[in-house]
Amino acid sequence: MCSPCHKVAGLVLLLAIAGCEREEREFQSPPPQSGDAGAAVLSTLSPGSSAPQATPSPTGRKYNQNAYHISEGKRWFRWFNCNGCHANGGGGSGPALMDEKWIYGGSIEHIAATIRQGRPNGMPSFDGKIPEQQIWQLAAYVRSMSGNAPKPARPSRNDALNPGPAEQQRDPLPTVGGAAQGPR
């Protein structure tokens, strides 16, 4: 039954698998180091010739590429009632998270800082209430809502009432506002 046609198909499949970028799955994920939060800047304006400089967080950048951390973040998003205000990304009493507008910045460092510190117009501070690792996972998931994570790492459709196109189906949107300096 082994026709040439099948052989070609098998070869193509092998090549496709080999060509896939496989993410490294950490079987033990050490908690983020203190001092690894990076520095988020909320303005693009700084007196003088140079723009304000943000310091990236290695943890944040790593989590943002990783399907496991993003999917954990999606779980926490519900467990910590984030969805109560932000729904499945479209927003409610809190702003939409699936669009390109970022009031307090759209980099993963910004989002983690927003979760940690809260923001003055209604975002609660979760500092000391959510473990640091879960804050980074949440931040990675929040970025994926606007398509800002590698497509294979973004979650597919919910196993529940369908709210619309899944994170994986959304076109990446540039982050605008709040000195957005996220990885593209």
Add this chain to the structure above:
Amino acid sequence: MNIALTAAAILLGLMIQSSTAQESNSQPDAISPRSAAVQEEDGQWLMAAKNYASTRFSGLDEINAMNVKDLKVAYTFSTGVNRGQEAAPIVAGGTMYVVTPFPNYLYALDLTKPGAPPKWKFEPNPDPSAQGIACCDVVNRGAAYADGRVFFNTLDSQTIAVDAETGKELWRVQLGDINKGETMTMAPLLVKGKVIVGNSGGEYGVRGWIAALDATTGTTVWKAFSTGPDAEVLIGPDFKPFYAMDQGKDLGVTTWPPNAWEQGGGNVWGWISYDPELNLIYYGTGNPGPWNADLRPGDNKWTAGIFARDADTGQARWFYQWSPHDLYDHDGVNENILLNMQWDGKARKLLVRPERNGHLYVMDRATGEVLSADPFHAITGTLGVDLKTGRLRYNPEKEPKVGRVVRDICPAAPGAKDWNPSAFSPRTGLLYLPHINICMDVEATEANYIAGTPYVGMEVRMKAGPGGHRGEFSAWDIAARKEAWTINEKFPVWSGALVTAGDVVFYGTLDGWFKALDARSGELLWQFKTSSGIIGQPVAYRGPDGKQYVAVLSGVGGWSGAIVAGDLDPRDATAALGFVNAVPDLKQATTPGGTLYVFALP
């Protein structure tokens, strides 16, 4: 010909007016709002509902069905806040008082001067964090005036009294805690020297309460919770509910799983009516928390029902539960219209309630007996009210469950009609109903109680109801128990209604039209496009110049307009607890705003 018609219409109007002015009991079919609860028309608008009977009927008739087509803008005023404007402007003497959404500015406008310039502005500076626990936009439903003082609530749960003349603060009291998710959005009611207020937070597991404050000092005179032990609900020996389902000891505890009543909701964010002869106040309680009903087996007293309480002591007289063990977020907080009329050949003191669950209830307001409960809208979620037991019958096919999407529940969570109040004209006997034609698909989910965060447990996706139109404005003939006429609206109608002795009905639409209809035929007589969607409550008053004015706030928002006010994303059908999916096109129809419009004849 026209003159003859006008004369005939006026004559007819006068005849009807003089007949309703008589004692209603002597007239077989006469309908009148409770005489003691409705004061003689003085041209003012001192409380959101106009009078204690909550008719929102103005006795002014300068603007009538014949001349309303000539209505023009007299003046406008920017509130400076582009969020949902749900308040009723309050008019006392020569001054108008307007309270805005958060940050809850209170303005006094001088009606004696051309263009009604501001007399003063009071800034209460509520905590901005309160915006994060307002389920459905940062709205405020208005102020109240009495004895030279203006009273209003702030989003961060303060009640404040301000000197009406000077704008100076007289007192303020902190009544709730934002870290428990508690806010205040309702319009206070002034009864016998007491300010009656209640809290919001049914989507945050907040335990509901109503409180009466001393109008001079702000001190709490009495406070009654909507859940918990009888002593805290102010249930005592005077409590005589009509139906067996509402009788028993500590039902506010025993109809819940252990301690669930502590996060049980039943918030008092809607309307209060008052009958001076019975000395009873009437008000509804909000939905039980969380929305996922599987997490709270039992009737969940005293949520989604109506209390009659002694105005002096707060002691409950009776209670009736519209939606025992509510399945659909059907808050029971809508307006209660107090009417004296013939019912089945007997003169009765009635309470009329267009309820969120889609039924129009007529009750005996002395006893709490339900005399009729007729559907005024398409209903699939329930199968009618058993008038013997008083119990609403649920449709088992539409019961939300964990792990199952239940489709086409009508009406949806905002109900066939939400908070936005209807108006009643004693001249036509019709109740003018702004309402909503929206159904929903839901899936119940786990709900984690974390104080100060939402406690809902439901994925919701709303959509247009039968016919495809999403709103309606209709007239309901109370005596005949049927709809007299209805007008389909593209968007849900989220504004209040106003009816006048000129037999004109006013309301606004989500895309910004302010409309005047013939109160008898429903014919559209006039409309004006305002700068933003209208979700406010129109009022009528007589200005210091003796002319009649009609005022309304324009500014989209609230639950229905959250997509615009909060810039939400319609790609997520569950945004704004599912409402966004019913109005995904609203951003193309209107933009945020906050402007007072006042109209008069040239």
